[in-house]
Amino acid sequence: MITIGLTGSIGMGKSTVAAMFAEAGIPVFDADAAVHRLQGKGGRLVDAIEAAFPGSTGPDGVDRTRLGPMVLNDPAAFARLEAIVHPAVGEERAAFLVRHADAPMVVFDIPLLFETGGETRVDVVVVVSAPAPIQRARVLARPGMSVEKLDSIHARQLPDAEKVARADFVVPTGGSHEDTRRAVHAIIACLATRDVPL
Numbered sequence: 465m466i467t468i469g470l471t472g473s474i475g476m477g478k479s480t481v482a483a484m485f486a487e488a489g490i491p492v493f494d495a496d497a498a499v500h501r502l503q504g505k506g507g508r509l510v511d512a513i514e515a516a517f518p519g520s521t522g523p524d525g526v527d528r529t530r531l532g533p534m535v536l537n538d539p540a541a542f543a544r545l546e547a548i549v550h551p552a553v554g555e556e557r558a559a560f561l562v563r564h565a566d567a568p569m570v571v572f573d574i575p576l577l578f579e580t581g582g583e584t585r586v587d588v589v590v591v592v593s594a595p596a597p598i599q600r601a602r603v604l605a606r607p608g609m610s611v612e613k614l615d616s617i618h619a620r621q622l623p624d625a626e627k628v629a630r631a632d633f634v635v636p637t638g639g640s641h642e643d644t645r646r647a648v649h650a651i652i653a654c655l656a657t658r659d660v661p662l
Contacts, residue, residue, distance in 0.1 A: 466569040466655050467585075471577035472592030473621050474614070475603035477637030477644070481592045482573040484648040491564040492571040498556040499549060512548050517541070529608075536616050550580070569655055578622050578630060590651060591631035593624055594638040 470485070470492075472478040486492045502509040503526035513531070514521040520531040535541040557572065564570050571590075574582050583589050594602075603614050628634050633654075635647045 465565075465567060466658065467587045468569060468571045468651075468655070469577045469583055469586035469589045470571050470573045470592070471575060471582075471589065471627065473599065473624050473627065474575070474617050475599040476592045476594050476624070477602075477635075478573065478575065478592045480637065480641070481590075481635050481644060481648060482571065484645050485571045485652070488649060488652055490569055490571050490652065491560070491567050492573055493557055493560040494573045495553055495557075496573070496575060498553050502549070502552050502556070509548060509552055513545070516544055516548060536613070542620075569652075576621065578627060579620065583630070588632045588655065589630065590633045590635060591627045592635045592637055593628050594636065596624070598638050599624075 468485075468490075470478060470482055472481075482492050482494065501507060503513065504510075505523070505525045507525050510521050510525045513526050517531055517534050520534060521527060522530075531545075535545050561570070572582070572586060574580075577583055577586075577589065600614070603609055604611070633651045635644060635651070637644050
């Protein structure tokens with residue numbers, strides 16, 4: 465099995481690219497979706513997060529509009545949150561690998577792959593990238609997004625140029641969906657010809 469780490473900064477189109485891998489029959493582990501499940505209604509991390517950040521949860525689980533300000537510009541608080549979330553996501557990832565043990569390749573969709581040292585746990589890194597003006601416009605069009613919030617997110621992420629420089633493959637998303645899909649299929653075809661992981 466070849467393990468592919470899929471990453472990219474906010475607004476680069478990573479979710480779109482992950483969906484294209486899935487459409488091509490490659491199993492995709494979505495770290496963000498796992499976090500949402502773990503923190504959602506009845507999620508197994510809700511109580512621990514409430515204990516660490518009182519007032520951050522409600523009837524539907526973790527309330528991100530309440531939790532966000534508690535951790536956004538506080539590195540120590542953010543580290544406390546990650547210490548709760550990351551081990552549980554690791555368990556979800558292990559279960560995913562068991563379910564797809566026979567797959568020739570799998571994708572791990574991990575937004576902070578480089579920032580958390582995750583590139584050492586995959587065989588290949590694919591970075592999704594778009595020109596900065598396109599990225600900024602996409603992100604600021606999201607509900608509840610502000611320039612301040614975007615700047616705070618950027619501060620926690622490696623610059624796009626550095627991610628691109630460290631990637632094994634880059635998927636550009638500044639053009640058409642068809643161009644992006646062709647790039648994804650080219651990566652799959654390239655990896656399918658390899659008998660062993662990189």
